[in-house]
Amino acid sequence: MIEVQNVSKSFKDVQILKHLSTVFEEGKVNCIIGRSGSGKTVLMKSIVGLHEIDEGRILFHGRNYTEMNDKQRKEIRKEIGMVFQSGALFDSETLEDNVMFPLRMFSGMSEEECRERANFCLKRVEVVNKNNLYPSEISGGMQKRVAIARAIALNPKYLLCDEPNSGLDPMTSIVIDNLIHGIVQEYNITAIVNTHDMNSVMEIADKIVFIYKGEKWWEGNKDDIWHTDNQELNDFIFASSLTKKIKQTLK
Amino acid sequence: MKFFYHIGRYVLLMKKAIGWPDEKRMFWRNVGKEIVAVGYDSVGIVSIISFFMGGVMALQLAINMENPVLPQYLVGLGTRDAIILEFSSLVIALILAGKVGSSIASEIGTMRITQQIDALDIMGINSANYLILPKIIAGAITFPVICCLSIILGIGGGWVVGDVTGMVPSNQFILGLQFMFQPFYITFTNIKMVFFGILITSISSYYGYNAKGGSLQVGQASTQAVVVSSIVVLIFDLSLTTML
Ligand SMILES: Nc1ncnc2c1ncn2[C@@H]1O[C@H](COP(=O)(O)OP(=O)(O)OP(=O)(O)O)[C@@H](O)[C@H]1O
Numbered sequence: 001m002i003e004v005q006n007v008s009k010s011f012k013d014v015q016i017l018k019h020l021s022t023v024f025e026e027g028k029v030n031c032i033i034g035r036s037g038s039g040k041t042v043l044m045k046s047i048v049g050l051h052e053i054d055e056g057r058i059l060f061h062g063r064n065y066t067e068m069n070d071k072q073r074k075e076i077r078k079e080i081g082m083v084f085q086s087g088a089l090f091d092s093e094t095l096e097d098n099v100m101f102p103l104r105m106f107s108g109m110s111e112e113e114c115r116e117r118a119n120f121c122l123k124r125v126e127v128v129n130k131n132n133l134y135p136s137e138i139s140g141g142m143q144k145r146v147a148i149a150r151a152i153a154l155n156p157k158y159l160l161c162d163e164p165n166s167g168l169d170p171m172t173s174i175v176i177d178n179l180i181h182g183i184v185q186e187y188n189i190t191a192i193v194n195t196h197d198m199n200s201v202m203e204i205a206d207k208i209v210f211i212y213k214g215e216k217w218w219e220g221n222k223d224d225i226w227h228t229d230n231q232e233l234n235d236f237i238f239a240s241s242l243t244k245k246i247k248q249t250l251k
Numbered sequence: 252m253k254f255f256y257h258i259g260r261y262v263l264l265m266k267k268a269i270g271w272p273d274e275k276r277m278f279w280r281n282v283g284k285e286i287v288a289v290g291y292d293s294v295g296i297v298s299i300i301s302f303f304m305g306g307v308m309a310l311q312l313a314i315n316m317e318n319p320v321l322p323q324y325l326v327g328l329g330t331r332d333a334i335i336l337e338f339s340s341l342v343i344a345l346i347l348a349g350k351v352g353s354s355i356a357s358e359i360g361t362m363r364i365t366q367q368i369d370a371l372d373i374m375g376i377n378s379a380n381y382l383i384l385p386k387i388i389a390g391a392i393t394f395p396v397i398c399c400l401s402i403i404l405g406i407g408g409g410w411v412v413g414d415v416t417g418m419v420p421s422n423q424f425i426l427g428l429q430f431m432f433q434p435f436y437i438t439f440t441n442i443k444m445v446f447f448g449i450l451i452t453s454i455s456s457y458y459g460y461n462a463k464g465g466s467l468q469v470g471q472a473s474t475q476a477v478v479v480s481s482i483v484v485l486i487f488d489l490s491l492t493t494m495l
């Protein structure tokens with residue numbers, strides 16, 4: 001469980017996050033949705049401490065992360081797996097070395113055990129027989145999947161994915177969505193997924209938080225979202241003519 | 252003002268970078284990689300430049316000292332001291348500032364803007380320690396080795412060119428090499444090289460680590476790294492030489 005309490009964040013004079021509070025529950029996929037530039041990435045980076053927040057606090061299972069020093073934070077960071085919007089694989093290392101990286105650093109396992117675990121994770125994300133390729137030699141969707149494999153290598157308690165399926169075709173998106181959903185249920189992880197893809201929200205979200213211009217505008221589950229009368233949320237989810245048609249049929 | 256700002260941030264970064272690594276096995280693997288990148292990969296360019304500079308230096312000295320009063324072995328002596336004291340340390344350090352400095356700054360800068368450094372931090376790894384310390388150690392180890400190589404090739408170049416052109420007979424050159432030889436000069440120049448190695452790798456890492464923006468800024472960071480580390484190397488060279 002990750003609690004975000006009254007979090008604000010500004011860059012220079014521009015306030016990006018405005019008194020945001022919510023709870024991301026354990027064993028569930030919590031989706032953060034919102035338009036491009038609404039502050040989803042900033043929120044995610046603030047949660048893990050890549051941005052220092054100006055106000056409020058972040059709790060990981062009741063542990064006050066905001067007030068911790070670097071050393072204490074390090075212990076929590078070892079429980080976090082994060083997938084960046086860009087993948088952020090180490091481009092000078094092979095795919096296998098990328099996934100083995102956190103294992104070598106922290107697991108204390110032998111080289112052989114690390115390799116075995118890395119191969120298990122790569123198989124889990126359906127990237128096989130590509131161990132010795134470099135990130136630049138595989139497709140974007142595959143890079144995202146390897147990033148997920150790296151994030152889950154150490155069996156994290158918290159999994160944060162920033163737009164895991166932006167720029168992917170609908171089929172590959174579904175593969176990644178199911179993968180995240182499966183892992184979360186299997187290991188009872190607290191997952192936060194940033195996305196603006198409504199298909200994937202409907203696929204995997206157990207809880208949805210809608211951010212509008214840095215404020216929490218709405219939260220609920222995927223049944224409520226169709227019936228909301230929140231204007232901005234409606235504009236967001238029924239932006240395309242396809243979804244508009246669906247809404248009319250529902251009515 | 253900006254000067255003190257950079258000094259302050261540089262010191263803070265070094266404080267973060269210097270310390271026991273999280274994981275020894277990965278650390279030594281990285282030191283090995285960096286020794287190859289910083290040292291081994293520079294051997295080619297350093298060899299070529301040293302040999303030719305040694306040759307040119309001997310010829311210049313020979314031409315300028317064409318005088319029946321001056322013994323020819325002075326060419327060997329002059330070439331030796333110039334190469335040991337300044338050429339193989341200062342000039343080679345400036346060349347390495349260009350080659351090694353720009354590659355370190357752009358490597359770390361690219362890792363910064365593509366969020367690979369954030370990814371390290373999120374895993375709970377001290378990214379400065381993980382990325383920068385192996386480079387500094389590699390610099391401190393390999394720079395003196397490169398310097399010794401450069402001395403040998405530089406003097407060899409002077410000897411060969413002097414002999415081939417017939418301007419300095421071989422026996423005179425070798426006599427000059429041995430004349431009033433001060434072994435301390437070699438120690439001194441190697442101490443300088445250790446300093447230069449640490450300065451160049453750490454300053455370039457600093458500029459890469461603090462890169463922001465996109466590929467343009469990474470390019471700027473790497474140019475700045477070269478300019479600043481060259482200037483700092485020159486200042487250090489001057490102050491160390493006055494201490495001699
Ligand atoms: N490091 C930074 N410095 C200054 N401003 C920033 C910084 N990072 C983000 N911003 C600003 O914060 C706002 C929100 O950005 P953010 O990246 O969180 O958007 P997002 O919701 O993730 O959008 P997208 O869906 O396109 O990824 C943007 O207006 C951006 O300009």
Ligand SMILES: [Mg+2]
Pocket residue numbers: 040041042085162163
């Ligand atoms: Mg984003």
